[in-house]
Amino acid sequence: MRIILLGAPGAGKGTVAKLLTAYDGSVQISTGDILRGAVKAGSELGKKAKGYMERGELVPDSLIMEIMEARLQEPDCAKGFILDGFPRTIPQAEDLEKLLAKLKLKLDLVANLEVPRDVILDRLTTRRTCSNQDCQEIYNIKSKPPSPDGKCLKCGSPAIQRADETVEAITVRLETYNQKTAPLIGFYGKVGILKNVSSLSSEQSVKEITGAIKK
């Protein structure tokens, strides 16, 4: 499948994407994960992206398109891809259209994960993420806690609160989402491939998405 997951930070895009990869072997492409990896590695890309990310702002479109142009042509994308956190602006969506046309690929669906704002705020402030770049298991201190000493249950690395999951950064991220990313709902609505999904349960979202693709 070739799909885009839209939704505010904390809507569950990462969790739903991971579940969808198990469905047909499509690969999850998270621009957030790619950027966090670059920051940790201290690469040129990471140095350019770090400040924007820590403030909860978007990284410039040109940097993101450079990443995506290369990523979508890697061999593991042949089975399909689930775009998690990209596109995030109208210019990115327009550039993606051009890139897909060049690669002779078509999207199957754009799933918009809808979650009430209070649920999102609660989810983000209680989220912990495994600090091991190759694991990145997601925890929640209320519903899915790491070990009592704060370690990942899968790999034993510390499960940490991301720098952009402080209340200040979350507020900026949600505002940025409303201003820059929410207009994509109208953009893909016009293209005719949008499906709104109520994302209170990840399993239910996956059912709705795979059901819509089969039709």
Ligand code: AMP
């Ligand atoms: P995420 O994990 O998807 O919430 O992304 C974390 C941060 O990475 C965002 O707050 C942005 O600073 C940056 N980022 C991720 N994806 C994009 C994108 N498509 N466009 C611009 N910035 C992005």
